Amino acid sequence: MQFFVSQILSGISLGGQYALIAIGYTMVYGILRLINFAHGDVFMCAGVMMVFMSASMPIYASIPLMLVLTVLLGFVIERAAYKPLRTAPRMSVMISAIGVSYLLQNLALYATGGQPQTYPTLPFISNSVTILGAPTHWVTVITPVLVVLLVLALQWLINHTKIGMAMRAVAKDFETSQLMGIKINRVISVTFIIGSFLAAVGSLLYFTNYPTVVPLSGAMPGLKAFVAAVFGGIGSIPGAVIGAFIIGIVETLIKGTSYTVFSDAFTFALLIIILVVKPTGLFGERATDKV
C-alpha cells in the first residue's frame, strides 16, 4: 500500500512536470501548426543555466534569473529561427526547429564540456516529507498543486484577457486577426514566452529529482511531453495536461513492476496507437489546415 501510494504520488508529480513542457508544445502547435522540436532542449538549457548560475550566486537570485533567461531564449529562438520563415512551407519551419534543437544540444555540450553537471539542491522542495506513510520529497507534493494553479491562470489569461482573445483568434485565422488590428508576431512571441516560462518552471521541479543535467537531458522528457500533447489532442491545453498526467502515472507504475524496462516503450506504443486509432487525440479538434 505504502509502495503504491508512493508510486502514484511520484507518477502524478512526473506527469505534472511533463504537463509544464507539454503546454509549450501544444500552444505553439495551436498557433503556428509547428512542432517545436527545440522545446525539450529549451527545457534542458533551463537546467544547465540553473547549474551554472547557482554556482556563482544564491539560489534565490538564480531561480528568477534562470526563468527570465529561459523566457528570453524561447523568444529569441522564435524571432531568429521561425519568424523569418513565416510564409515558407511548414516543412521548412520544422527543419529549422530540428536545427535549433541540435544547436542547443551542442551549445550545452560546449558549455558543460561533456561532463554531467550536478543539479543544485533547491531549498524546501528537495526536503523529505511523509505522505500517507510514504516517504517522498516536497517537490512531489508541490508539483501537482503548482501545475493546477498555473494551468488555471493560463486558462484565465486565454479566455478572459485581450491578449488571450488575440491568441485564440491568431490560432484560428492569421489574416482575419490582422484585419482586426492584431499584430500576429507579437501574439506569437507571447505564446513562446509562456511556453518557455512553463518549461523553465518544469525544469526546476524535474531536475530536482535527478542528480545531474547533461545536454541530452531534455530529449526524453521533451518527447514524452510531446506524446502527451498528441495524446490529449495537439492544440488543446487541457488535453496536453491530462495526457501528461496519464503518461507520468502509467510510466511510474510500470517502473514499479518487473516490466520496468518497458516504461519508455509504453509512451511510444501509446503514440502509435493514438496516431492509428484517433489521430486528433482526446480533445483535439478536427485537423484544419490553417490558411
Add this chain to the structure above:
Amino acid sequence: MREPILKISDLKVNYGGIEAVKGISFDVPEGEIVTLIGSNGAGKSSTLRTIAGLVKPVSGSVALQGEDITGKDPDAIVARGVTLVPEGRRIFPDMTVLENLKIGAYLRKDDLTDDLDWVFSLFPRLKERSWQAGGTLSGGEQQMLAVGRALMSRPRLLMMDEPSLGLAPLVVRDIFSIIQEINKQGVTILLIEQNANMALKIADIGYVLETGRLILSGTGAELLVNEDIKKAYLGA
C-alpha cells in the same frame, strides 16, 4: 468636389509571376458608396486586400486623405479608420457573437458600450444571439456579424468583399439596405461585388475591373443602363 478619402494611383499587385492588378487608379469620395465590379479573377479582392495591408503592392500608391499608407501593416491601416470585411465573412466560429464584436474593436481602448448598442440597433438579431458561438449562426447572420465586427473599429472607410456571396436574395436585400443605412450614418463604403446589379443600384460611383485593369467608370445609375455592362455583368 471634396477631397477623396481614398486615392489609389497606378496600383500594381503581383503574386509570384501572376499580375493580378495591372496599374489601376481610382478615387473614393468621402461619404459615398463606391463599388468595384468585375467577374471572378478580375482583381477585385487583390485591390481591397492591398488597401487593407494584407498584400504589398509592386508599385503605385494608396493615399488616405493625403497620407501615403502604401505597404503599411494591416494594424496601422485599421488604426487609421480603414476596415475590410473579408470575403467569406471569416468570423471566429468558436468565439461568441459578443467576443467577435469585441475583437473588432481590438485596437481601441475606450468604452465600447455605445458602439455595441449601435451595432445591435443595426442588427437586432445579433443582440438576441450575443452568447451564441459565431459558428452556429446562419450565413446571413454571419455576414451581419462580419459587418458589425468591422464597425466596432469605428471605420471612416468600410470595405466589403462580396457581402452577398452565397446568400439568399432576401438576405442580400437586407444586407444591402443596411449598407445604405451605415453609409447614411457617415461611413464611406467601398464595396466589391460580382452581384453587379445590386451593387450598382446603391452605388454613387461604380468602376468596372477586367483582368486587372479598370475599363469603365461612371455613376451607379449610368453603369446600370450601359449596354456593355448589361451584356457582360447584368446577365441581360
